[in-house]
Amino acid sequence: RIKYSNADARNRVGLRELLMDPVQRIPRYTLLFRTMVKLMGLDDPQRALIIEADEIASKIALAETDEQTQRAAVMYSLSATIDGFPAGLISNSRRFIDCIDVDDVILDAPMGASTSASSFSATVLHCTLFLFDDKLMIAKRPGNGEKSGMALAGLEEVQKLAKTGGLPLGLKKSGMSCKGIFDITDIVAADVGGAELHVYLENPPHDQGDRWSGRPFRSLSVVFPPAPINLDPSRTTAEKERFLDNLWSAQAKYRTRYGQSVVLCADETEVEAKGSRTTVARTYFNVYQRTAFLQEIKKTKIVMHIDPLGTADPIPFGMGGPPYVIVRVQPMAGEISRYSVTSTDPNGDPEEEIVQTARIAGRIVQTSKNSQNQHGKPLPPLRENKQIKETIYEGEFLHPSLYKNTTFAEGPPLQLKRGSRMSTRKEVDSPISSEYRPQLPATGIPSLAKSSMPPASEIRRFGPRSPSLPPTSPASTCLQLAKTEDSDVELEDDTFRLEEPSLTALRDNVPSSPLIRNKQQPSMRQTTADTPISTPVSSIEPLSIKKKSSIRSGHGLYPSPRRSYRKMSPLSKTTARIISPRKASLEKKANRPSDPLAYTEYVERVTRMVSTTKEDIDGSHRALKRIKLDVDEMRVTSCDGPADPRRSPSPDKALSRTSQRVNPPPLTKEAQARLDEMRQLISKRQMEGTPRIRPYSIASESPTLLTPDATGNPILSRLEESIKDANLFITRAATSHDMLQDCLEQLFEDLKAKAEEYDRTRTELQNAKRQCELVKSLLVDATAEKEIMYEAFNEELDAMYKDANLPHDEAWQAMTKDLTNTKESRNALSHENSKLKRRIAELEAEKEEWVASSWHHYTIT
Structure with a gap:
């Protein structure tokens, strides 16, 4: 009516046009921005700003409600429909997540052995759980729970309210009332199957009614009002799982709000x-x-x-x-x-x-x-x-x-x-x-x-x-x-690997086994099946630290010298069969891998070789310890042995004691020769005045006193066995070390080759990037040159068209003027070209003179 009330034909803008003008203005801005972007160069510094302005204007033109407005609409709707809704719960940082309708079942008489079914009764409280990112609110539904809490709170219209761009208006109290606000960290929720879930409140409310106060444990059943409990089991289970997942996720994310x-x-x-x-x-x-x-x-x-x-x-x-x-x-x-x-x-x-x-x-x-x-x-x-x-x-x-x-x-x-x-x-x-x-x-x-x-x-x-x-x-x-x-570049996981990481290095996919040692031994036997090494390694097991560290006494570290000799004797017999095959196998395994799978196996062999070398060195250390103990024992024995002849009261008693001993085995030729020489020296001393009975007793006892040392003392036998074992372990360790060194050198060469390949690939990539940038710049230059040429050509065409439409006399004057200007421009360009040529000639002459003077100075020097 306002538009057409005036009969003036010039009054073309009415109230409707004025109301629609702001709405129509934003699309005009977007069209203007996009046209400007098309006409701007790619390297124009204002291009990015105009594109950003176009995105903002397009977002405004969509007229979509942002997250803050939706959050405010939800909070306003809850505060307007729920009686006793705390004002402190409304916060710009608090976010509503989910809600679910439940029935709180209160057992008036606990079921026991002496309680009859007729005396059992239960009270049902109809309530709704509203979940926020840091709080959980329990609200009572009015009546017999015929309506859902989402409908009573007006949350079913949240999306519609959000699209209107404003807060909901005209909401009234729906009969719902707040019955408690809890921190989500003080809540324990469990799914017990079916439609039920159990909730434990660490800090239950005490300012509500008798049925709502206290009661830390609450048994809840999911419902869809006005339907009874568990009418649709699949839908009920899905609804319960969704709410519990949201609750548990909110509890887990609660401690991440400040980025800690x-x-x-x-x-x-x-x-x-x-x-x-x-x-x-x-x-x-x-x-x-x-x-x-x-x-x-x-x-x-x-x-x-x-x-x-x-x-x-x-x-x-x-x-x-x-x-x-x-x-x-x-x-x-x-x-x-x-x-x-x-x-x-x-x-x-x-x-x-x-x-x-x-x-x-x-x-x-x-x-x-x-x-x-x-x-x-x-x-x-x-x-x-x-x-x-x-x-x-x-x-x-x-x-x-x-x-x-x-x-x-x-x-x-x-x-x-x-x-x-x-x-x-x-x-x-x-x-x-x-x-x-x-x-x-x-x-x-x-x-x-x-x-x-x-x-x-x-x-x-x-x-x-x-x-x-x-x-x-x-x-x-x-x-x-x-x-x-x-360790230099990691913040560090190994993977707790969390793998690492396992707790040692946070390892990933750690297989479980009853005993770790049992897992290691079969792998060693399997990977070294082509060599006879596995049998000697298994025979070394009794020397493990496991059997020694459990005894605190020093002598208890070795249970018995004779026992250790028996356990180590089989190992000493296989010496000739161990070293050669092991060396051959290691030399065979030291070949350079050709594919990634072989390279992985090669690294594993190197690792096992390190472990085997460590075991051999440990075995040699144990053998050397046994040698030390045997030497100490022999030293003590050698100190106690010469005291026995001194205790004999007379040579006759000593002779009588030695005569009761078991006859020693026959002496070798060298021992017999040394014994004869000793007797000759004794005879010479006897001729010089030594009493006859002393040479007789000494001569008779000397073979028996020397027999234990010359014919197989058990200590010396054990010492020899220990020496053999130590030599065996050291030989194996040296062989493994040599092979390991070769393998590591080869590994270093592989890494060096890969590093060179990586550098070469990186250089090629940089060159490709530079070429791409050069092509882009050439394309930009060509585009700019083409645009300039088109603009100049269009200008000439416009000028020629204007000249052609002029009268005859004016056209002749315009052509004359155009020809004169062209001649002048050509003459100016020719003059400038000659100057440049003369300048280039002068620069070349100066360059030749400078080169000649430099060469002359270098020759003199």
Whole structure:
């Protein structure tokens, strides 16, 4: 009406046009920006700014509501429809995640052996759980729960409200009322199968009604109002799993809001199985630096401290709060670790065990489960029927290979990559803390530990069992080499490998086995099947440190000289059969690998050779120790032996004692000759006045006194055997060392060749990049030149067209003027060209003169 009220034809803009003008202006801006971008050069500095302006204008033209507006709309809708909604819950940083309708079942009389079914009754409270990123709100639904909490709160229209670009208007109280606000870190939720889930509140409300106050444990059933419980089992299960996954994810991400930790997730681990009921645990990790963990306010109840060196300061217990249990893990060689548990329980004793690294993941879950009854809150109970209970452990975790002074907060440790996500590493100390979360099965991280809890019989107690040094496996040796090489550039994982990393180097995919030593020995026999070395190596096993370190006394290190002689004698007989084949096989294996698979096998052979050389050197050290003990024993015997003749009261008694001895075996010719010579000297002394009876007694006793030393003293026999063994081990070690040196030299050559190839490839890549940039610049120049040429040509065409449309006289004058200008331009260009040619000639002459003077000066010098 306003538009056409005026009869003036010039009044062409009405109210509708004015209202639509801002909306139509933004698309005009986008079209203008895109036209400008097409006409601008690629190297124009304003091009990027105009493209950015076009993107912003296009986003404004879409008229979509941003995340902040949607968040404000949700908060406003909840505050307007829920009675008692706390104003402090409205925050720009708080985010609404999910909600679910449940019925809270209250048992008025507990079921017992003496309770009849008629006396049993239950009260159902209709409520809705609203999940935020840091809080959980319980709201009561009015009536008999005929409507869902999402509909009553107006959240079904959230997307529509968001598209309107404003806050919802005209909302009224729907009858819902707030019955409690809880931190998500103070909630334990468990899926018990079907439509039910159990929730434990560590800090239940006390300011609500009788039925809503207290009651830390609550049994909830998922419903879809107004339908009854579990009317559609598949939909109910999907809804419950979605809400629990969102809850557990929010709990895990709660400690990452300030960037102090990183969240990791492990696969489910079976904790226990009783009949048809299975308990499964999933673990979330928060990876911390040590300092960041100590500054964390919401610490978890269990901390796992990984200390590779065993010298780190212990993690302190909480003052009236978590952590309550500290697990300290010290990785050792051979993929084993020292596992110790301490707690704040005054009645609990510290535990210390030696466990396999691959089994620590399940061990941590079991420790977390057992510690909840002592230090944590009680777990949600299970119904006595065929259901599955799934639990989740949540906590912080810090990769030991990433930082120095790191802190781990726990669920089961990762094998890192361990990695739990964790590979190369520096020397660090790290703690881990965990809290118990019952949970439902979900897909975890494949790189984390998947092993179940080992039986108690497979866990060895640390203490009575003497520490032994298991043989180093090729895999562990390679990982140690990788740690040494990458320690300069790694923040460090090996992989806790989290693989690394295993706790030693956070190894990935560590196979579990009952005994680590059993895993090493078959691999040695298999890889060296082409040589007869495996049999001698197995015969060396009785000399392992395992049998010696368990005895504290010095003489007890060797049970019996005669026994060691018997065990080592088979090895000494095979000396001739060991050295030659071993040398031949090593020379054969030292050939240069041709393909990647052969190269990998070649590196493994080098690693095994290092391990074998180490064993041979250890065997030689043990043989030398036995030689030292035998020499000491022989020295003592030689000191005690000459005292016996002095104790005889007379030569006759000495002669009578020697006559009772067993006749010695016949002497050799050299010994007989020396004996005759000794008798001659004695006779000469007798002629000079020596009493006759002394030569007689000495001459009669001398063969018997020299017999033990000359005819096979057992000490000398053992000494000879020990010398043979030492020579054997040293020979083998020297041979292996030579072969190892050749292999390492060849490996160095391969690495050098690969480095040269890498440099060559990098140079080629740089050249290709430069060529590409040159082509781009030439293309830009050609495009600019073509545009300039087109512009000049168009200008000439325009001028000629204008001249052609002029009258005859004016056209003649214009052509004359154009010709004159052209002649002048040509003459100016010719003049400039001649100047340039003259200048070039002068520069060439100066150059020749400078070269001649320089050559003359060089000749004189």
